[in-house]
Amino acid sequence: MQLNRDELLQAYRQMATIRTFEERLHDEIKTGEIAGFTHLYAGQEAVAVGICEQLTHADKIVSTHRGHGHCIAKGCDVKGMMKEIYGRAGGLCKGRGGSMHIADLDVGMLGANGIVGGGAPQAVGAAIALRLEGKGSVGIAFSGDGACNQGTTFEAMNLASVTKVPAIFVFENNHYSEHTGDAYAVGTDKDIASRAEAFGIKSWRANGCDFFDVFSVFGELLEYVRAGNGPAAIELDTERFYGHFEGDPQRYRGKGELDRIRDERDCLKAFRARVTEGALLADADLDAIDAEVAQLIEEAVAEARADAMPDNDTVADDVYVNYY
Amino acid sequence: MQLNRDELLQAYRQMATIRTFEERLHDEIKTGEIAGFTHLYAGQEAVAVGICEQLTHADKIVSTHRGHGHCIAKGCDVKGMMKEIYGRAGGLCKGRGGSMHIADLDVGMLGANGIVGGGAPQAVGAAIALRLEGKGSVGIAFSGDGACNQGTTFEAMNLASVTKVPAIFVFENNHYSEHTGDAYAVGTDKDIASRAEAFGIKSWRANGCDFFDVFSVFGELLEYVRAGNGPAAIELDTERFYGHFEGDPQRYRGKGELDRIRDERDCLKAFRARVTEGALLADADLDAIDAEVAQLIEEAVAEARADAMPDNDTVADDVYVNYY
Amino acid sequence: MAVMNIREAIASTLYSEMERDENIIVLGEDVVGGNGTAGGPEAIGGIWGTTPGLWAKFGPDRVIDTPISESAIIGAAAGAALCGKRPVAELMFADFVGVSLDQLWNQMAKFRYMFGGKTKCPAVVRLIYGAGMQTAAQHSQSVYAMLTAIPGLKVVLPTTPADAKGLLTEALRGDDPVMFFEHKTLYGVKGEVPDGEYRQPFGQARVVREGGDVTVVACGRMVSFSEKAADKLAADGVGVDLLDLRTTSPMDEDAIIESVEQTGRLVIVDESPPRCSLAADIAAMVTERAFTSIKAPPAMVTGPHSPIPFSRTLERAWVPSPQKIEDAVRRVLGFR
Amino acid sequence: MAVMNIREAIASTLYSEMERDENIIVLGEDVVGGNGTAGGPEAIGGIWGTTPGLWAKFGPDRVIDTPISESAIIGAAAGAALCGKRPVAELMFADFVGVSLDQLWNQMAKFRYMFGGKTKCPAVVRLIYGAGMQTAAQHSQSVYAMLTAIPGLKVVLPTTPADAKGLLTEALRGDDPVMFFEHKTLYGVKGEVPDGEYRQPFGQARVVREGGDVTVVACGRMVSFSEKAADKLAADGVGVDLLDLRTTSPMDEDAIIESVEQTGRLVIVDESPPRCSLAADIAAMVTERAFTSIKAPPAMVTGPHSPIPFSRTLERAWVPSPQKIEDAVRRVLGFR
Ligand SMILES: Cc1ncc(C[n+]2csc(CCOP(=O)(O)OP(=O)(O)O)c2C)c(N)n1
Ligand SMILES: Cc1ncc(C[n+]2csc(CCOP(=O)(O)OP(=O)(O)O)c2C)c(N)n1
Ligand SMILES: [Mg+2]
């Protein structure tokens, strides 16, 4: 794994954008202006960015209910996303989808999904399509430690195994599905990756709070899949910095857990330490990005607030390409 | 494993009853009197009988579309079954269910099932109920090598693993799901049992064409589950002597395959050889049972043919216990 | 009579019925909550707050947290019910019928019939449904028409705390599978609830008000919206007979017909898209049974033929509003 | 024009469309058959014989046998469609919507709307449906009402070989998800099929016959049953306008209304249970749009509110029969 200066800056920018986007949402939601379910990705940035930085728009990803990070990492327009979450006409999906249903096919983002486990079969379908293109592109399903128990996820792994298509199953184990621990809900003696292995799918494991580990392990996996070896899986040990959704009192957390993970498992802090210690980048480089990102998010919120609500007359538009 | 003479005779009687029932159906179906889908269990008798002979009526089983063998082994009335398959008023389910929907809760047979994979979660539910009874009874799901790929089967295994209930997953691998081989459709480097193991479920393997092997391996498994150790799984290598359904031209079979499995993998022949060679039973004992069974099936067909069709007025009966 | 909200009525009924009948068990995602975490079981109960304290009181064998696998939840409920238990399974959102329909439709609903009437499957499935909280296209749907269409299921939709208690008790005492719909915007609705044992039989519509000029039939959240419309109409001297269906299967056809025979005019309010809807079901039934009594075509107030949008304004535009109900009433009254 | 049956019309249309458009792919259980066996691929194709020779011609990357996992089949079709392919997914029995509904209802149908109109999902799902072969409660259902109710899906039900070709071609050229229903008893129906490219637009009912006294609306197998009834009625001098809907979403409301405005009397024949059915949908629509024209309440000929039984006699009693259709026509004609 060799990342040049620009690539490092870009990776940091992406992770910082996600973090700032989510932290800002955390505050904005308290104002009551944003309703519905908003699941924040903060804490898991190294996963989305460590993976998506190695993809092109030709590679397709299918995301989850906790999709902001995947969207930003894959290249969705941040301002369009913010407008979407505010339910505005100028939103990426015209305000119809909201936080759980953001998609942008132009960048290869096939959609967040409110149905846990809904995306995995679709990623296999994408991989079926991409194999036909013959260009080594891949279809990726992001799933949580909760989603890994849904029947669709297993079916998708089996179908990928049988058809040997370039599908990748990314399991982000943040150790909670809503208020339940993975120690309870994931039936296994080992881990999620080992369940993928039981389908004959080659699997990897990485530290989902360490961008460099994600990047290098996923890089190896990606090479394997792009080379036509069939599907692969990766389990990432990561952390969710906020509640399941905004408003969650998080009483399931251990004493001091939130402090500890912020302290020890913050991928942004770790990234900064690593690149500055290694003299790959200077603090000032990163600070400059932080400032740019802060500015971007500030503008995104301001523009979202200022944007018009969708016109009521559009409520039943775009159900079909053409109906009669 | 110690089977006394009576137990051996009973086991043989049960296997012979299933075989004769199915072979007779194979002939009767050609007359056109029996319609719908009829999936014959012939060839797999050692599985159903090797397992069910160790159960009581308090133990519950959930069966598949290929359910006749499980029904007979669990103690369903053979004449009632035949009437059911003929769609008669006196059928075990009043002619409403047919071959794919035979049930008899009094003997712990919760139902055959036309939906592949439909039964597995129900067996876990039975196990949840039986654990509350606290008597060591078990809930068993029979599934095929095709059904093991359905999402519900995986979900059921995971739920059983998590809740640690006395659920048993019996995978009858007859190497075909309809016209597709297990070598193609079961995504794994190993076998079906190994996929159960990935859920942390202790798993066994046995020769599904050898009654004694099934009996002893399942006996060990059953002891484990009855002792409160949680769920278990077993994969049985077995053979389907007929087509997927009646009318299947079976062009997917290898040259001479049907002859070979009849020759080398016939559980009834193997049973006879073993018990006579070991001088546990005499040929005459078995011949006597064969004659009794032939008589029973003969009567079953005659009585089914003679039974009345259900009254048209009953078409919408029994949808509810009470509706208004 | 205690005053409580629907959430409390459901929670307390579950609790007291479980005390009464040891065969009742509860299962679903996070109905306990906190399992496998440092906080431990019941650190947080379900997100709807309808199952607090059950685990502590009745233990882990009767109150079961499940992984995210709705087919297994419903299937397990079906299997346990066949074995003499009375499971109460929770679908955190009714939209998850999508991932569990087979167990509801082809299994639970059909057992008794397929098996010749010898079995019963007394499972209760709680489905949290409805729009109004901007939960968007996959978490806002009113799935009752789809389940009303299925022979073998009963479908229940309480709109008051008393009915929540009475109908849930009835569901837990009956022997058929019951789909118990809880509208997510109605949990906070307060009202008096009879003390002690209280059962509300199915198939009896609640007469919310009598007015004599027009019949309005509604269920769920649409009942209170219809009341708002009726208030405005009353100010103009228009009297509304408002019926809250309470259950759509069985459905109190007679109550509807009786009212329509007097008013001759019918509006049906249904929080769902229009095609093959409950609104159409009732309109067709009334036209068949009371053709000579109706003076105007039954009006159906439904959402449009589209998914439910996220945006606040669009969601409001999608859901039938008091205004649209009022307009429909005026339309049927004006029909010549 | 060649004469062929519906099975052949579907098989040959799939073949020629796949030749024309390399983006069309086919997936489902045993659509190839024989994979992983000694007999090898295509030893036996699907059990309906509608996909022979596709694998040999178009190869394993375009013609894909799947394990038994319908959610994955439909989900994969949805994902491939988002990526520019035109998947044709087969549900061997329409009843398996039970195990795949989410991918049809909450995914495929909603993508375009949820994503702000920027995507399209041109997947075709072939569903083999209907009673008449004693396939019992879980393999005989007509699931079209459930899918007609879902905004975002189109629902198609050919009853002639020509329509099978025309409607399937239209489905494969369009950009929306299409539910293509094939009645298992109609595969052998023979008829002339136009050569070369032939498209039948959706939303245009087929006028099977014109009679002027009463309108009968049907789809699927019920069209031929209605023809039988109409023959008997014609012998008694009663003329039937018989409409074959061809598609229920979109639905040719205008054709129905036009006929009803002339006849004033309507019978709807629907091979499904009665509640929230297509029959009710049409009855309600007609009552709303043609209230002043109808001289009798629309009659709905459906199955009873029960699952479909196995036994030959009971199954026949369940399915709407020519006799019941005839009776319903006489009833609406006799209504005063
Ligand atoms: C089919 C389905 N079941 C349940 C839910 C409710 N739900 C939303 S998120 C969630 C937990 C998901 O956990 P995980 O997959 O670990 O993702 P995370 O929230 O940790 O990112 C649940 C139960 C849902 N949206 N869809
Ligand atoms: C959900 C579902 N999908 C598909 C089918 C059609 N079908 C019936 S049996 C069968 C093959 C089952 O294979 P397996 O589980 O190995 O059982 P076997 O037939 O070998 O006993 C299939 C595909 C079905 N009945 N249900
Ligand atoms: Mg998680």
Ligand SMILES: [Mg+2]
């Ligand atoms: Mg098999």
